[in-house]
Amino acid sequence: MPQQPGTIVHYLDDFDLPRFLPVAAGFGHDRYGFVVTPNVDHLIRCHDDASFREIYGAASFVLLDSRVAARLLRLFKALTVPVCPGSDLTAELFAKVIHPSDRIVVIGGSAQQAKMLARSRGLSDLRHHEPPMGFIRDRAAVEHCLQFIEDASPFRFCFLAVGSPQQEILAHSLWQRAHARGLALCVGASLNFLTNVERRAPTWMQYAGLEWLYRLLHAPRRMAYRYLVRGPRFFAQLFSSRFVLRAADYQRSDRGGWGKSLCE
Numbered sequence: 001m002p003q004q005p006g007t008i009v010h011y012l013d014d015f016d017l018p019r020f021l022p023v024a025a026g027f028g029h030d031r032y033g034f035v036v037t038p039n040v041d042h043l044i045r046c047h048d049d050a051s052f053r054e055i056y057g058a059a060s061f062v063l064l065d066s067r068v069a070a071r072l073l074r075l076f077k078a079l080t081v082p083v084c085p086g087s088d089l090t091a092e093l094f095a096k097v098i099h100p101s102d103r104i105v106v107i108g109g110s111a112q113q114a115k116m117l118a119r120s121r122g123l124s125d126l127r128h129h130e131p132p133m134g135f136i137r138d139r140a141a142v143e144h145c146l147q148f149i150e151d152a153s154p155f156r157f158c159f160l161a162v163g164s165p166q167q168e169i170l171a172h173s174l175w176q177r178a179h180a181r182g183l184a185l186c187v188g189a190s191l192n193f194l195t196n197v198e199r200r201a202p203t204w205m206q207y208a209g210l211e212w213l214y215r216l217l218h219a220p221r222r223m224a225y226r227y228l229v230r231g232p233r234f235f236a237q238l239f240s241s242r243f244v245l246r247a248a249d250y251q252r253s254d255r256g257g258w259g260k261s262l263c264e
Contacts, residue, residue: 008047008241012038013062014248016082017089020063023248024089025097027183029154033060034171034184037086040069040234041226042164047237052165055172060183062246063089067209069234076238081245087200090190093157094121101125105152105182106191107145107170108161113195127152136166146173154181161191 015023027033036059038046043066045052056062063084064070073079098104100122106114107129114128129148135141149158149170158180160167167186174180192198200206201214212231216223 008053008237010038010043010046010241010243011056011062011246012064012081012243013246014082015061015063015084017084017092019082019248020061020084020089021092021097023061024093024157024183024185029103029156029182032153032175032178032180032182032184034175034186035059035061035063035089036168036171036186037063037065037084037089037188038069039066040231043069044230044233044237045165047241049165052168055165055168058172058175067207068212071209072234072238073243077243079243079245081243085206086185086187087190087193090159090185090187091194093185094194098123098157102156103127103152103154103182105129105149105155105158106161107131107149107158108163108167109191109195109197113191113197116195117191127155131162135162136169142170142173145170146177149174149184150177150179153179156182158182158184159191160184160186161188163188 024035036042036056038056046056063086064081065083065085067083067085070081070083073081094117098121101124103125104123105127106117108131109128110130111128114126117123118126127148129145131141131145132138135145149155152158160170162170164186167188171184171186174184189198193200199218201211205211205214212223212227216227
């Protein structure tokens, strides 16, 4: 079918958690790359915001976080996209990949959470920075954050846990500046789950695609607009956008990123 000019194209990578874990483990610290983990809310933002699409276009890996989105894509677009939830990826990296001597950078969360992570995992080189609330609107605060990460480079992993779109903006800025080395991951609330600051939905709800309902019931004021007002817009987006599954055995440039336009 001919594609209409201006159609938004979403590129997603063909990785589930078991397939991506060794890729992350072998990424190394001789180059820089970053991982985004879109859920429904992120895909809506990507559709609406050209600057956010540019960030996704530079990402080394785009891993679908949402089982709801995966099921809708299968139902309405006949496209089977594997799911690699950011929270599961973060937990597996800490449990199975990260060594005690690895340099790990954590942006976001509290100093207490960082100490808990270091102590529970036996990490000897964890660098933590907690930006102030609303830092993304403060040029000096953003620069301080970026400089902190670059000063800690090369690192094995940098976990950006400051929410979207702040974490993606940081990851993309590091890519543009081309000083950092290592793999950065935009992981949202994953560290809260890992340190028991927030309780994650039971496993059966996760696999049933009901994690959103669990979060809505536990934080209705914070989540109601996101899930009940904004979220349903994804249904319209399904029919006005194109979704492309990229093969897992592709080649990337040294600096990471695909450099593809997300609006054709």
